[in-house]
Amino acid sequence: MSRRKARAYIMGAYEHPTRLATDKTIAQLHMESALGALADAGLSLLDVDGFFCGNDMPGIGAFAIVDYLNLKLRHIDVTDTGGSSYMIHVAHAVEAIQAGKCSVALITLGGRPRAEGANTGTMVRPYHHAQPEIPFELPYGNMIVGSYAMCAKRHMYEFGTTSEQLAWVKVAASHHAQHNERALLRDVVTVEEVVNSPLVADPLHRLDCCVITDGGGALIVTSPEVAARLNRPKVGVIGMGETIKGQNGGKVDLSFSAVAKAARTAFEEAAIDRQDIKYVSLYDSFTITVLMQIEDLGFCEKGQGGRFVADGNLISGVGRLPFNTDGGGLCNNHPNNRGGMTKIIEAVRQLRGEAHPAVQVKNCDLALASGIGGWLGARHAGSVVILEREA
Amino acid sequence: MAGETNTEQLDPQTFGNAETATFWNAAKEGRLLIKHCTACDEHHWYPRTHCPHCGSGETEWVESRGEGSIYTFTVLRRNGGQIPCYVTLDEGISIFTNIVDCDPDDLAIGKRVRVRFREERNGTSVPVFVLSEQV
Numbered sequence: 001m002s003r004r005k006a007r008a009y010i011m012g013a014y015e016h017p018t019r020l021a022t023d024k025t026i027a028q029l030h031m032e033s034a035l036g037a038l039a040d041a042g043l044s045l046l047d048v049d050g051f052f053c054g055n056d057m058p059g060i061g062a063f064a065i066v067d068y069l070n071l072k073l074r075h076i077d078v079t080d081t082g083g084s085s086y087m088i089h090v091a092h093a094v095e096a097i098q099a100g101k102c103s104v105a106l107i108t109l110g111g112r113p114r115a116e117g118a119n120t121g122t123m124v125r126p127y128h129h130a131q132p133e134i135p136f137e138l139p140y141g142n143m144i145v146g147s148y149a150m151c152a153k154r155h156m157y158e159f160g161t162t163s164e165q166l167a168w169v170k171v172a173a174s175h176h177a178q179h180n181e182r183a184l185l186r187d188v189v190t191v192e193e194v195v196n197s198p199l200v201a202d203p204l205h206r207l208d209c210c211v212i213t214d215g216g217g218a219l220i221v222t223s224p225e226v227a228a229r230l231n232r233p234k235v236g237v238i239g240m241g242e243t244i245k246g247q248n249g250g251k252v253d254l255s256f257s258a259v260a261k262a263a264r265t266a267f268e269e270a271a272i273d274r275q276d277i278k279y280v281s282l283y284d285s286f287t288i289t290v291l292m293q294i295e296d297l298g299f300c301e302k303g304q305g306g307r308f309v310a311d312g313n314l315i316s317g318v319g320r321l322p323f324n325t326d327g328g329g330l331c332n333n334h335p336n337n338r339g340g341m342t343k344i345i346e347a348v349r350q351l352r353g354e355a356h357p358a359v360q361v362k363n364c365d366l367a368l369a370s371g372i373g374g375w376l377g378a379r380h381a382g383s384v385v386i387l388e389r390e391a
Numbered sequence: 392m393a394g395e396t397n398t399e400q401l402d403p404q405t406f407g408n409a410e411t412a413t414f415w416n417a418a419k420e421g422r423l424l425i426k427h428c429t430a431c432d433e434h435h436w437y438p439r440t441h442c443p444h445c446g447s448g449e450t451e452w453v454e455s456r457g458e459g460s461i462y463t464f465t466v467l468r469r470n471g472g473q474i475p476c477y478v479t480l481d482e483g484i485s486i487f488t489n490i491v492d493c494d495p496d497d498l499a500i501g502k503r504v505r506v507r508f509r510e511e512r513n514g515t516s517v518p519v520f521v522l523s524e525q526v
Contacts, residue, residue, distance in 0.1 A: 122469045135406050135415075136437040139509075139517045140489045141473040149465035150475065157463070157500045201465045202495070249443035250436030250484030252477055254463060377463075377477075378487070 004271050006236025006388060008094040008105075009227040012041030012220030013348040015326075015341075019184050019333060021112040021214035026057060027068045029110030029216035029335075034069060037218035042230050043104060050075040050102025052089035054082075056111050056336050065108065075102040081244065081381030082373025083283060086219070086340035088383045091240035093221040103223040110216030111336025120212050120337045121145035122200065133247075137378070145209060145286070147377035149201035152288035154254045156203060158303065161291070163203055165306035167194035169287040170207050170330050172314035177327025179358040184211045185331040194287075208287040210328075215335030217345055233352040239270025239386035246379045255303075258382030259370055260296035266384040267298070272366065274298050277386075279350045279361045280321060281343035281369040284328040290314075293370050294321070297384070316359040325350065325359035340371040344385065351389040365389045406515045413452055414438050418516040423455040423506050425482060436484040455480055457506035458523070466495045478504055478520050489519045497522065 014036030016029060024032075038044055051073050057065040061078040077092050079085060086107060093105035113120060121144045127134050155161045171191055177183040189207060197206040227234050241262035267274065274297070282290045291305040299321055300308040313319035326332045326346040329339040347367040349355045367387045374380035406415055417424045426438040430447035441448050462485050464476035474495065477485045490498060491509065503523035508516040 122467070130408075132410070132439070133437055135411065135515075137487050139511055139515075140487055140519075141467050141470055141475045142487070143467060143470060143475075145469075146465045146467050146475045150463040150477065153465055154463040154500065199466075199468045201467050201469070203465075247436075247485075247487075250434065250486065252462065252479075252485035254477075 003388070004238045004269060006224070006238050006390065008097040008221050008223060008237055010090065010219055010235040010237065010344070010348055010387065011222045011227050011230050011232050012037040012043065012218070013345045014040050014218050015333065015345045016110070016216040016335065017182055018215050019182070019213040020114055022115045024112070026110050026112060027065065029112065029214070030057065030065050030108045031069060033110055033216035033218035034106055034108050037106070037220050041220040041222070041232060043220060045069065045071065047104045048106045049073055050093060050096055050105035052077045052079070052093055052105060052107045054078070054080040054085040054109070054338065056109060056338065071106070081383065083285065083338040084340050084371030084373030084381045084383045085338065086344055087369055087371045087385045088242045088381070090219065090221060090237060090344060090385050091242060091383070094237045094240065097221065097223045103226050105221040107219040107221070108216065109218070109336060109338055109341040111338070112214040113337055114212050114214045118212065121209055133378075142375070142378070143201070144375065145201045145204060147375040148286040148288055149204045150377040151254045151292065152203050152286070155288065155292070158255055159306065161306035163195045163205070164191050165310050166208060166287040166291060167191040168309045168311065169284065169290045169314065170194050172309070172312060172319070173284065173324055173328045173330040175315045176325045176359050177331030179356045180327045180332055183327040183332040184213055185327070204286055204288065210285050210330050210334045210339065212337070213333050213335055215333055217335060217341035219341070219344060234390040235348050235351045236388045236390050237385055238388050239266035239272070240384070241265030241269070242381065242383040244379065244381045254377055257292045257296050257372055257376060258380055259293050259372060259384060260382070262382040262384045263297045263370070266386050270386040272386065277366050277368050278364045279325070279347065279367040280323045281347045281367070282323050283339055283343060283371040283373075284324060284330045285339065285372070287330070289372050289376060290323070292376070293372065296382070297368070297370060316361055322359070322361050325355050325361070340373065340383070343369045343371060347387055351387055406513070410440055411438055415515060418508055418518060421508050423457045423518050424452045425455045425480070425484065426450045427453045434482045434484045436486045455482055455506070459504060461490070461498065461500050461502050461504060463500055464490060464498055474498070490521070491519045492521050
């Protein structure tokens with residue numbers, strides 16, 4: 001196979017340092033993140049001609065944030081698939097750059113659910129009364145955590161997956177988070193501590209669930225021409241995939257996620273083998289989310305995810321597939337309940353060789369970031385980007 | 392407490408739209424209606440005017456036998472012990488619902504269940520399920 005040549009590059013990445021933004025507005029978090037990523041790339045707001053965001057600013061789409069940042073744009077794209085939006089924004093930025101619609105694309109995220117006291121996983125999420133499924137789901141407790149828990153329960157039934165295997169995902173994340181001074185949770189935990197933490201929604205325990213944090217992040221994607229004149233390592237985007245999976249008209253099958261299809265698209269485009277991937281950032285809203293992505297990305301056979309993640313196989317320097325070396329959403333940061341952004345940022349750090357030395361993967365030239373946003377047991381989106389470091 | 396629901400704050404129009412009024416009227420009478428497509432002979436859930444499997448507008452309401460088995464479930468420990476689940480009806484479609492009036496320890500994937508109707512605080516009746524063996 002001949003590997004695909006990148007058509008655009010991630011040249012700037014920035015994770016906002018805050019985890020509790022009591023003293024900051026959402027707009028400020030977007031602005032500070034944008035400026036951080038632009039400074040990282042060696043660019044300014046005046047260079048931005050394309051803007052990509054989700055629905056995490058108050059108001060309609062991009063109106064408020066574009067006006068607040070005072071951007072002068074040739075191209076805009078508001079796409080929202082919850083936490084997995086940011087892999088899609090990267091993909092759409094690459095497509096827009098390739099089509100000549102922009103040359104410096106800015107992607108921003110910001111929010112403060114922790115300061116506002118949100119119980120993300122266990123509360124009724126905002127809805128519109130005209131959503132067709134609402135009367136058929138709201139009476140029954142359609143909380144986020146329950147949706148993922150039902151998938152975990154079914155996975156255990158079909159494949160024999162255990163709570164101890166799921167716990168290994170959190171244990172691996174905690175091993176990485178101990179080295180991240182900004183991580184919300186830095187204590188290394190054991191399998192026993194995870195399975196003995198209180199049940200939130202059977203079979204998921206408290207430590208199977210991600211953190212709730214404020215913060216933000218931003219990415220800069222540029223054309224090859226712009227990338228060539230910047231003084232930063234070039235992180236090429238060589239494969240992209242996205243889709244939404246629903247309930248299939250009632251023919252429900254919870255054994256796989258939307259990432260299965262998104263991964264096929266991305267790997268076909270990148271024309272690489274899975275075993276060439278050195279590092280993965282996997283959306284970790286819950287431990288089951290990671291396990292199902294590993295299967296659906298093809299790193300093991302369907303149903304073998306539990307065995308794959310056990311015994312430290314996801315720990316950098318120990319296992320075969322180092323993941324979420326910043327501590328991920330399970331330990332480090334899950335800004336505005338949207339973990340896709342920080343997944344891409346840590347993949348960029350790994351490819352640049354800028355991860356913490358204790359978790360930096362040697363010769364990390366190929367990485368993957370995968371996201372699942374929404375309700376895994378109902379409607380959710382899967383999105384995958386494959387990234388390559390270029391000399 | 393178990394069975395605590397979230398619908399008391401619902402706008403009545405949520406349960407009163409033209410596309411599904413027939414369903415909710417039947418639910419008040421204790422009947423579970425599902426949609427069947429006469430073009431492709433498939434059932435679907437949740438009910439729509441057009442068949443999500445083939446796109447045909449030739450759909451009809453049929454009464455489900457109201458029996459099926461548990462596809463998966465969870466117990467929302469932080470939300471009063473409510474038990475969201477998917478029940479696969481014998482007609483072949485899986486519906487998101489609740490198991491009620493049970494000891495969570497008695498539940499297992501594959502166990503048989505049958506429909507019952509629960510009146511919500513807004514006056515709507517919604518289908519829920521109980522273990523068949525205790526009926």
